[in-house]
Amino acid sequence: xxxxxxxxxxxxxxxxxxxxxxxxxxxxxxxxxxxxxxxxxxxxxxxxxxxxxxxxxxxxxxxxxxxxxxxxxxxxxxxxxxxxxxxxxxxxxxxxxxxxxxxxxxxxxxxxxxxxxxxxxxxxxxxxxxxxxxxxxxxxxxxxxxxxxxxxxxxxxxxxxxxxxxxxxxxxxxxxxxxxxxxxxxxxxxxxxxxxxxxxxxxxxxxxxxxxxxxxxxxxxxxxxxxxxxxxxxxx
Amino acid sequence: xxxxxxxxxxxxxxxxxxxxxxxxxxxxxxxxxxxxxxxxxxxxxxxxxxxxxxxxxxxxxxxxxxxxxxxxxxxxxxxxxxxxxxxxxxxxxxxxxxxxxxxxxxxxxxxxxxxxxxxxxxxxxxxxxxxxxxxxxxxxxxxxxxxxxxxxxxxxxxxxxxxxxxxxxxxxxxxxxxxxxxxxxxxxxxxxxxxxxxxxxxxxxxxxxxxxxxxxxxxxxxxxxxxxxxxxxxxxxxxxxxxxxxxxxxxxxxxxxxxxxxxxxxxxxxxxxxxxxxxxxxxxxxxxxxxxxxxxxxxxxxxxxxxxxxxxxxxxxxxxxxxxxxxxxxxxxxxxxxxxxxxxxxxxxxxxxxxxxxxxxxxxxxxxxxxxxxxxxxxxxxxxxxxxxxxxxxxxxxxxxxxxxxxxxxxxxxxxxxxxxxxxxxxxxxxxxxxxxxxxxxxxxxxxxxxxxxxxxxxxxxxxxxxxxxxxxxxxxxxxxxxxxxxxxxxxxxxxxxxxxxxxxxxxxxxxxxxxxxxxxxxxxxxxxxxxxxxxx
Numbered sequence: 001x002x003x004x005x006x007x008x009x010x011x012x013x014x015x016x017x018x019x020x021x022x023x024x025x026x027x028x029x030x031x032x033x034x035x036x037x038x039x040x041x042x043x044x045x046x047x048x049x050x051x052x053x054x055x056x057x058x059x060x061x062x063x064x065x066x067x068x069x070x071x072x073x074x075x076x077x078x079x080x081x082x083x084x085x086x087x088x089x090x091x092x093x094x095x096x097x098x099x100x101x102x103x104x105x106x107x108x109x110x111x112x113x114x115x116x117x118x119x120x121x122x123x124x125x126x127x128x129x130x131x132x133x134x135x136x137x138x139x140x141x142x143x144x145x146x147x148x149x150x151x152x153x154x155x156x157x158x159x160x161x162x163x164x165x166x167x168x169x170x171x172x173x174x175x176x177x178x179x180x181x182x183x184x185x186x187x188x189x190x191x192x193x194x195x196x197x198x199x200x201x202x203x204x205x206x207x208x209x210x211x212x213x214x215x216x217x218x219x220x221x222x223x224x225x226x227x228x229x230x231x232x233x234x235x236x
Numbered sequence: 237x238x239x240x241x242x243x244x245x246x247x248x249x250x251x252x253x254x255x256x257x258x259x260x261x262x263x264x265x266x267x268x269x270x271x272x273x274x275x276x277x278x279x280x281x282x283x284x285x286x287x288x289x290x291x292x293x294x295x296x297x298x299x300x301x302x303x304x305x306x307x308x309x310x311x312x313x314x315x316x317x318x319x320x321x322x323x324x325x326x327x328x329x330x331x332x333x334x335x336x337x338x339x340x341x342x343x344x345x346x347x348x349x350x351x352x353x354x355x356x357x358x359x360x361x362x363x364x365x366x367x368x369x370x371x372x373x374x375x376x377x378x379x380x381x382x383x384x385x386x387x388x389x390x391x392x393x394x395x396x397x398x399x400x401x402x403x404x405x406x407x408x409x410x411x412x413x414x415x416x417x418x419x420x421x422x423x424x425x426x427x428x429x430x431x432x433x434x435x436x437x438x439x440x441x442x443x444x445x446x447x448x449x450x451x452x453x454x455x456x457x458x459x460x461x462x463x464x465x466x467x468x469x470x471x472x473x474x475x476x477x478x479x480x481x482x483x484x485x486x487x488x489x490x491x492x493x494x495x496x497x498x499x500x501x502x503x504x505x506x507x508x509x510x511x512x513x514x515x516x517x518x519x520x521x522x523x524x525x526x527x528x529x530x531x532x533x534x535x536x537x538x539x540x541x542x543x544x545x546x547x548x549x550x551x552x553x554x555x556x557x558x559x560x561x562x563x564x565x566x567x568x569x570x571x572x573x574x575x576x577x578x579x580x581x582x583x584x585x586x587x588x589x590x591x592x593x594x595x596x597x598x599x600x601x602x603x604x605x606x607x608x609x610x611x612x613x614x615x616x617x618x619x620x621x622x623x624x625x626x627x628x629x630x631x632x633x634x635x636x637x638x639x640x641x642x643x644x645x646x647x648x649x650x651x652x653x654x655x656x657x658x659x660x661x662x663x664x665x666x667x668x669x670x671x672x673x674x675x676x677x678x679x680x681x682x683x684x685x686x687x688x689x690x691x692x693x694x695x696x697x698x699x700x701x702x703x704x705x706x707x708x709x710x711x712x713x714x715x716x717x718x719x720x721x722x723x724x725x726x727x728x729x730x731x732x733x734x735x736x737x738x739x740x741x742x743x744x745x746x747x748x749x750x751x752x753x754x755x756x757x758x759x760x761x762x763x764x765x766x767x768x769x770x771x772x773x
Contacts, residue, residue, distance in 0.1 A: 067633065
């Protein structure tokens with residue numbers, strides 16, 4: 001489970017994230033959506049422990065910068081950053097060794113096959129296209145078997161097959177009891193599987209709605225999003 | 237054309253507006269200009285004595301070598317990946333617009349010339365040294381800077397032509413490469429011939445490199461000839477060389493236009509690469525260098541579990557970069573530069589009773605190598621790792637990750653140093669004891685610089701070897717290293733009775749010891765860096 005309390009991130013005078021508080025339960029897919037510049041990526045990076053911030057972020061009750069927490073979550077960055085002189089197979093081996101993943105070879109095979117990278121094992125990081133780099137990022141994040149997965153704009157650059165496969169993977173993770181947080185501004189891409197929507201505006205959480213609440217109100221995610229971001233809707 | 241004029245005018249105006257909005261930037265520019273003015277005034281009010289002046293012909297040689305250094309690698313690289321005088325916004329907005337490609341090319345060339353001139357302004361900082369050593373005026377220094385910029389500009393135009401001519405045609409590529417080597421070979425042979433003709437002594441070196449025959453070689457020779465003709469007041473020669481340079485430019489342009497009016501493809505790949513590199517630098521993250529084809533060879537990391545997986549990953553990457561793992565092109569380029577430096581010092585001081593002894597010569601080269609090591613350290617495995625998320629995400633003790641992820645950055649200078657000082661020691665006939673202490677000093681300075689980079693990450697949240705902070709960072713490291721160097725000097729003077737090599741060795745030990753202690757101290761003080769640092773995002 002992911003618990004974010006009073007997360008605040010400032011760059012000098014600019015407040016990129018202002019007092020964010022939310023939870024992503026086990027077996028839940030939460031989408032962090034908002035217009036460009038709302039602070040989604042900064043929030044995800046703070047949650048992943050890549051940026052300093054005020055407030056607390058707990059993974060299964062453990063602070064995000066602790067070794068125990070790091071063992072329990074996977075992160076797919078917005079900009080994939082493979083090692084240019086390592087092959088696809090070696091990326092997986094490195095993650096397996098660094099995260100001490102037992103039986104990693106079989107898990108690697110399965111993940112690479114699902115992302116259609118099985119025949120790209122010998123390709124170097126710098127030889128991969130943007131989409132393939134993104135697929136590799138997803139495989140690296142999922143190899144250690146995380147209990148929580150953070151994905152920052154994961155669908156950008158992926159081909160239709162990979163998008164479909166990733167969506168299936170996310171729903172499988174949910175079914176296995178994992179918490180999933182997806183940051184995106186492409187609402188269409190998460191329409192079928194979101195459970196909780198966290199709508200961000202100007203660095204703040206402007207609204208939190210569950211799928212049930214939205215359905216009950218007769219709206220859909222897109223209508224809710226525009227109502228909030230164009231100032232016609234309610235607040236959290 | 238009005239759209240392009242509008243673009244240039246607006247960009248210029250916005251640049252100055254931006255400067256006014258960022259007082260820090262404006263101050264940096266003003267301080268730089270002030271420093272330069274103070275330096276000029278200092279040299280003018282305290283002119284050098286005749287006995288302190290160096291042979292003016294040396295300047296001819298150094299300047300010609302400088303121009304060759306600027307030209308040949310650019311041309312060779314352009315054979316592979318082309319060149320560009322455009323930025324990504326030009327590609328996205330102008331190339332698809334109905335503005336004539338010829339006008340866009342003229343716009344690109346104008347912008348390139350301006351930016352080349354600006355980028356060479358830093359050379360003015362050498363003006364004090366040049367004026368001090370060669371009795372050259374401030375105007376003379378400006379002429380050398382302009383000649384450098386003109387050469388680079390012409391070489392870039394030529395690169396564009398070369399790429400357009402040889403793109404996708406290996407035979408043409410080889411022909412151009414052969415022509416370039418032949419050009420360089422002809423220059424070297426001419427210099428050697430003149431050297432022998434002038435008696436083959438130290439004096440002959442300077443006579444050869446300042447000979448007008450070398451000024452007959454296109455572009456580099458002409459640019460050098462024009463600058464020195466103006467410095468010497470020979471207006472006719474300057475005009476002749478200037479006219480030749482202009483003719484070369486027009487010829488390249490005409491040939492380029494005749495061969496290929498659709499030049500967009502030729503500049504696109506390089507523009508994209510440059511854009512990605514700039515963006516990565518701006519975002520303080522590691523950029524993907526396309527580089528040449530890398531042989532994958534044996535695959536698999538094979539070892540490591542937990543934090544030490546970083547070390548074995550770095551070994552795997554090093555193996556892929558070079559068959560000799562830690563030794564690569566940079567090792568051998570540094571070695572060649574060291575040998576050349578030792579040769580020049582020894583040759584220019586031949587017959588001088590104060591000529592440096594072999595051990596002292598080795599120490600001079602060692603000092604130059606330590607400076608280069610400082611510059612290279614920023615590109616080490618540790619610095620590269622900080623641009624990726626894994627070193628922050630891996631669930632291991634931050635101190636262990638820090639140690640393992642920076643280990644190859646310390647081992648690299650050890651491998652380089654072993655080769656450099658073994659060969660140099662033999663080449664200059666220095667004592668093995670002096671060679672050993674230089675090696676140890678080099679390794680520990682490598683450790684100190686890596687620790688310095690860790691400290692910079694901790695204090696400034698970025699690498700200290702970048703941008704404006706580089707100078708301050710270097711001063712800080714010099715301060716950290718000062719106690720060891722001071723102690724070493726004290727020991728050196730305290731043991732006058734020892735043989736020279738033993739004296740150097742004993743004096744070097746405190747430097748080595750202090751560097752090690754300081755490095756370990758810094759790394760220990762920053763042990764929690766990876767749990768508190770921010771990734772360059």
